[in-house]
Every structure is written in C-alpha cells, then in structure tokens.
Amino acid sequence: MVEAEKQERIVFSRPKALTDTTTHYCPGCIHGIVHRLIAEAIDELGIQDRTIGIAPVGCSVLAYHYFDVDFAEAAHGRAPAMATGLKRVQPDKIVFTYQGDGDLAAIGTNEIIHAVNRGENITTFFINNAIYGMTGGQMAPTTLPGQVTTSTPFGRDVRAAGYPLRVCELMATLAGAAYVVRRTAINPREIRRLKKAIITAFKVQMAGLGYSLVEVVSNCPTNWGMTPIESLEWIEKNMLPYYPLGDFKVAEGVENL
Amino acid sequence: MSSKILMKGNEAIAESAIRAGCQAYFGYPITPQTEVLEYMARRMPQLGRVFLQAESELAAINMLYGAACAGVRAMTSTSSPGFSLMQEGISYIACSMVPAVVVNVMRGGPGLGNIQPSQADYSQMTKGGGHGDYKVLTLAPSTIQELVDHVGLAFDLADEYRQVVFVIADGMLGQMMEPVELPEMRELRPPPAWALTGAKGRPKNIITSLYLNAPELERVNQELQAVYRRIEANEVRYDTYLLEDAEIAVVAYGTAARIARTAIRRAREAGIRVGLFRPITVYPFPYDALAEVAGRVQEMLVVEMSAGQMLEDVRMATCCRVPIRFFGKMGGIVPLPEDILAEIEALAQGKPALVAQEGA
Numbered sequence: 001m002v003e004a005e006k007q008e009r010i011v012f013s014r015p016k017a018l019t020d021t022t023t024h025y026c027p028g029c030i031h032g033i034v035h036r037l038i039a040e041a042i043d044e045l046g047i048q049d050r051t052i053g054i055a056p057v058g059c060s061v062l063a064y065h066y067f068d069v070d071f072a073e074a075a076h077g078r079a080p081a082m083a084t085g086l087k088r089v090q091p092d093k094i095v096f097t098y099q100g101d102g103d104l105a106a107i108g109t110n111e112i113i114h115a116v117n118r119g120e121n122i123t124t125f126f127i128n129n130a131i132y133g134m135t136g137g138q139m140a141p142t143t144l145p146g147q148v149t150t151s152t153p154f155g156r157d158v159r160a161a162g163y164p165l166r167v168c169e170l171m172a173t174l175a176g177a178a179y180v181v182r183r184t185a186i187n188p189r190e191i192r193r194l195k196k197a198i199i200t201a202f203k204v205q206m207a208g209l210g211y212s213l214v215e216v217v218s219n220c221p222t223n224w225g226m227t228p229i230e231s232l233e234w235i236e237k238n239m240l241p242y243y244p245l246g247d248f249k250v251a252e253g254v255e256n257l
Numbered sequence: 258m259s260s261k262i263l264m265k266g267n268e269a270i271a272e273s274a275i276r277a278g279c280q281a282y283f284g285y286p287i288t289p290q291t292e293v294l295e296y297m298a299r300r301m302p303q304l305g306r307v308f309l310q311a312e313s314e315l316a317a318i319n320m321l322y323g324a325a326c327a328g329v330r331a332m333t334s335t336s337s338p339g340f341s342l343m344q345e346g347i348s349y350i351a352c353s354m355v356p357a358v359v360v361n362v363m364r365g366g367p368g369l370g371n372i373q374p375s376q377a378d379y380s381q382m383t384k385g386g387g388h389g390d391y392k393v394l395t396l397a398p399s400t401i402q403e404l405v406d407h408v409g410l411a412f413d414l415a416d417e418y419r420q421v422v423f424v425i426a427d428g429m430l431g432q433m434m435e436p437v438e439l440p441e442m443r444e445l446r447p448p449p450a451w452a453l454t455g456a457k458g459r460p461k462n463i464i465t466s467l468y469l470n471a472p473e474l475e476r477v478n479q480e481l482q483a484v485y486r487r488i489e490a491n492e493v494r495y496d497t498y499l500l501e502d503a504e505i506a507v508v509a510y511g512t513a514a515r516i517a518r519t520a521i522r523r524a525r526e527a528g529i530r531v532g533l534f535r536p537i538t539v540y541p542f543p544y545d546a547l548a549e550v551a552g553r554v555q556e557m558l559v560v561e562m563s564a565g566q567m568l569e570d571v572r573m574a575t576c577c578r579v580p581i582r583f584f585g586k587m588g589g590i591v592p593l594p595e596d597i598l599a600e601i602e603a604l605a606q607g608k609p610a611l612v613a614q615e616g617a
Contacts, residue, residue, distance in 0.1 A: 050455035073465035085323025114312035
C-alpha cells in the first residue's frame with residue numbers, strides 16, 4: 001500500500017494559498033476559477049508569506065476565508081485606498097485587491113482612478129459580470145445596453161442610465177498604470193491566458209513598475225437566470241463585443257518579466 | 258531640557274505626532290487644519306516615513322485604515338466637512354479594533370459653513386458619528402501645549418485599547434501660536450502580532466468588520482462595549498480652576514474653556530465666587546466628577562461654541578440638581594471674555610438660570 005502510494009505522482013491538488021473549505025459561490029460562478037488561479041500564481045511565485053489581500057463588498061466579500069494569506073476586508077469601493085495605506089508602510093509586501101464591478105466601477109471609481117494614477121505598486125483583480133450579484137441582480141456600471149436587471153426591468157436605457165463603463169480602456173490612459181489587461185475564463189484556453197496575466201500582474205508589482213490591473217469578464221448564472229454553460233455562451237456573444245479581450249497598457253519593462 | 262519654542266497649533270499637532278512615532282500620515286487640504294498636512298509633507302519624507310495627500314477625506318481615512326492594519330502608528334487630520342466624510346471609515350476602524358489617531362480642527366457648520374473656529378462637531382465626535390454602536394475616546398485640549406501632549410497621548414491610548422482615538426480641536430487652537438515644550442523623539446514600535454504583515458511562520462491574520470452571523474456580531478459588539486466600559490473606568494480626565502469655594506461653576510472645554518478662565522479671573526476680582534470645570538476627555542465624559550460639583554455649587558453656566566451639545570452631557574451628569582444657564586456662540590463666532598463675564602454676573606445677581614438653547 002505504502003509502496004503503491006509512492007509510485008503515484010500527484011498531478012493536481014489544491015494550491016497552498018487556498019484554504020481547504022467550501023465556498024459560498026453559486027454553482028458555475030467564475031469567482032472560484034479566478035480564486036484558484038490567483039492562489040496558483042501566489043504558490044508559483046513563492047509569495048504566500050508576504051502577500052496581503054483586500055476583499056471588496058459584493059459577492060467576494062468573504063474572499064478572506066478562501067485565500068490562505070493575510071487579508072483585510074474593505075468598505076465598499078475603498079479597497080485601493082486601503083491597499084495604498086498597507087503597501088506604502090510596507091513596500092516589500094505584495095498587496096492585491098479583489099473587486100467586482102459595482103465596487104470598483106461605481107462606488108469606488110475615485111479610489112481606483114487615483115490609486116492607478118499614483119502608480120501605486122499594487123495589483124487589482126477586477127471581476128466584471130455586468131450585474132450586482134450579492135444584492136440580487138441590479139444594474140451595474142458595466143450592465144450592457146438593453147440588459148434586463150431588477151433595477152432596469154425594461155432593459156438598460158442608456159439615455160436614462162448612461163453607458164456601460166469600460167474600465168481597462170479608462171485605466172490605460174493613466175500614466176501610473178503599468179499593466180492593464182482584460183481576460184475571461186470561458187474555456188480552458190482563456191483560463192490559461194488569464195493565469196498568465198495574473199502571474200504577470202504580480203511580477204509587475206514585484207518589480208515595482210506601477211499599477212497592475214487584470215479585468216476578468218465574468219458571469220452570474222444566478223442573476224442572469226441561465227445555466228452555467230448558457231452564461232459562458234452569453235459572455236462570448238454579448239459581453240466580449242463590448243468588452244474586447246486584450247492588453248490595454250503594457251508599460252516598458254513588463255515584456256521582459 | 259525645558260526649552261520652549263513658539264509653535265502654531267497645527268504644526269504642533271504634526272510635530273507631536275512625529276515624535277510619538279507616527280509612521281504614516283494621510284490627509285486632504287481643508288482650512289483651518291491644512292498646516293498639519295503641509296508640515297507632514299516636509300517632515301515625514303525627511304525621516305523616511307510615509308506622507309500621502311489623498312484624493313479625498315474618504316480615501317485618506319481608508320489609507321489610514323490600511324496603514325493601521327499593517328500595525329504602524331498612523332494618523333489623519335481634517336476639519337468638520339472632511340470629518341463628516343470620514344465617518345464611514347471610522348466606523349469600520351472602530352469595529353476592526355485597529356489603533357489610529359484622527360484630529361478634527363473644527364470649523365463653523367453645518368454644510369460648508371465657514372472656516373472660523375467652532376465646537377459644533379461635539380455630538381458627532383462623542384456619540385458615535387458613523388453607523389453602528391461605537392464610541393471614540395476623545396481628548397479636548399485647550400492650549401497648544403495640551404494639543405502637543407494630547408496627540409502623543411492619543412497614540413498611546415489608541416495602542417492600549419486597540420481603538421481609534423480623536424483629538425477635538427478648533428480653528429482657534431489650530432491657527433494660534435503659543436510657546437510649547439515638545440517631547441523627545443520616541444522609538445518606532447514594531448507591529449503587533451495581529452497586524453497584516455504577511456503570514457510568515459504563523460497562521461494568516463484577518464482584519465474585518467463583517468460578521469454575517471448575528472450572534473457573532475453581537476459578541477463583537479459586546480467586546481467593543483467592554484472596551485468602552487474600561488475606557489470609561491480608566492480614562493476620564495478633567496481639570497478645575499478656582500472651583501473649591503465656588504458658588505457658580507462654569508463648564509466648558511477647549512477654546513471656550515480658556516476664554517472662560519479669563520472671565521472667571523475677572524469675576525473673582527469683582528468678588529464673585531466662580532470656578533471652572535473643564536472636561537479634558539469629552540468621551541468618556543466626567544459625569545461622576547461633575548455630579549459631585551453639582552452637589553456643592555448653586556448654579557452652573559455651560560459655555561460652548563455650539564448650540565449646546567455638551568450641555569446635554571452636563572444635564573445628564575447633574576440630573577437637574579442644579580440650575581443650568583447656557584451661553585453658546587454659533588457659526589464660527591468665538592465668545593469674548595466680557596460676554597462670559599456678563600453671564601456670570603447675571604447668575605451672581607440672581608437672574609433666572611434658564612437654559613437658553615438659542616444661544617446669545
């Protein structure tokens with residue numbers, strides 16, 4: 001028996017930077033994938049003992065239960081300000097925020113714009129699923145034109161509710177941004193690309209090059225009223241044309257990391 | 258060692274914080290406290306410490322929250338409208354039980370108000386201010402020397418109770434100059450065990466104010482309340498002046514108290530037995546000490562640069578056992594010694610000591 005175990009080679013396991021627990025996320029939600037990829041990146045870079053995460057308000061408010069690193073829970077939208085305070089007093093630590101679209105692109109636009117513009121050496125993972133998940137499916141700043149939510153029951157009318165905000169395009173205009181990219185996680189190929197971007201984002205911070213932000217075009221099967229597979233198809237058909245994947249800012253020096 | 262230097266109140270706040278080991282300052286310009294920010298902008302980088310001008314008071318308080326989570330001594334300062342913006346963060350900091358220091362150099366309100374001295378944020382500072390059941394230990398200096406001493410004390414008390422501590426000043430204290438003796442530069446202290454410094458050789462630390470489970474949040478609230486009871490038992494501070502044989506007690510704090518002192522001195526010269534009771538901590542308020550005073554004076558005069566906010570605490574302390582007259586100036590008006598003297602004389606001449614809520 002013992003001999004047999006020795007013969008076995010472990011090819012897949014839980015990353016060390018993830019805790020062994022059950023998450024509260026809905027079935028089919030992309031949060032789980034992104035959590036895992038961030039944890040894998042932390043493991044591969046060997047930074048678990050000097051990484052500090054900041055959770056937002058929204059579905060991922062309890063992210064600190066799932067990552068096995070030091071963690072703070074911020075007020076709604078304020079994670080980049082809190083991260084700034086944490087990082088400025090201990091520049092040798094790796095500080096990241098994990099924020100949804102309501103948190104980052106509505107209530108927290110001021111904090112994210114100024115943190116990026118100052119070129120803070122912090123990393124933000126921005127989960128854009130075009131809806132407020134935790135409060136039950138209201139319009140987000142990233143909700144698509146015509147999209148039905150509980151607060152746009154007749155579809156988002158841009159004349160009344162304004163236009164969906166493209167965060168990467170906006171952040172890429174700021175001088176303090178070093179690495180701003182948009183990815184998704186709708187299939188294994190995109191998941192591999194996302195993982196690479198997450199690793200690069202951390203490396204940008206470790207090299208002190210400035211702000212790194214990875215947007216993940218994500219889903220919400222529960223509040224979109226779809227099966228997980230339908231939600232992935234909906235991303236491809238509706239979200240990606242408005243939120244194209246790509247690299248919006250890759251500052252000098254990032255390519256060599 | 259007692260060499261005194263002439264300093265402006267706002268600069269004294271900054272230098273005192275630096276000497277107390279403040280490692281990070283975050284602020285936003287607002288009159289009449291901007292010199293704190295400007296002083297920190299020069300001094301902190303010289304010492305290799307963190308200075309950052311935030312994009313708003315909302316960001317400043319959350320940067321302070323972040324630095325406090327890292328376990329360093331950190332501070333912000335502001336004035337009334339900015340202090341209102343900070344309430345969200347202060348509520349989070351209070352619940353998270355991380356030490357931090359916030360100085361409010363009060364100005365006239367409500368709204369944008371003006372930039373003149375005021376004491377109209379008393380209730381906001383002593384009764385909670387933000388959402389939820391929390392209170393903040395609040396020190397009320399009335400001289401620049403006390404401002405220096407209180408800023409240093411605020412850092413020590415914040416560490417001791419793992420709570421945010423306020424210093425309640427006003428535009429008069431912030432802008433005027435007085436000779437002060439500064440404390441020695443203190444060593445920076447290492448971060449405490451609970452701080453977010455990276456989980457190296459220990460389990461991860463979490464700092465949160467979220468407790469979805471109601472019994473758990475009730476337990477956290479009970480812990481907070483227990484801290485407040487300890488603060489109330491151990492940290493009550495007050496000062497008296499010529500109160501031993503007084504028939505009239507003037508109750509005032511901060512700038513109002515130092516003006517009242519002058520009026521009391523003049524009233525004494527005129528033979529009126531009047532003294533001063535000056536709360537130094539306005540939360541915890543010196544209820545018991547003031548109740549004792551109420552038992553031996555015939556009348557009280559409460560003087561504030563507000564419509565009568567501390568007045569409510571004085572009433573609670575005295576339980577209507579003594580008639581209380583109120584004299585308040587609002588909107589950035591600073592009372593003159595003559596104004597207060599006239600009130601004292603009115604009381605001494607047996608004029609009715611009714612509480613006048615509308616002020617002068």
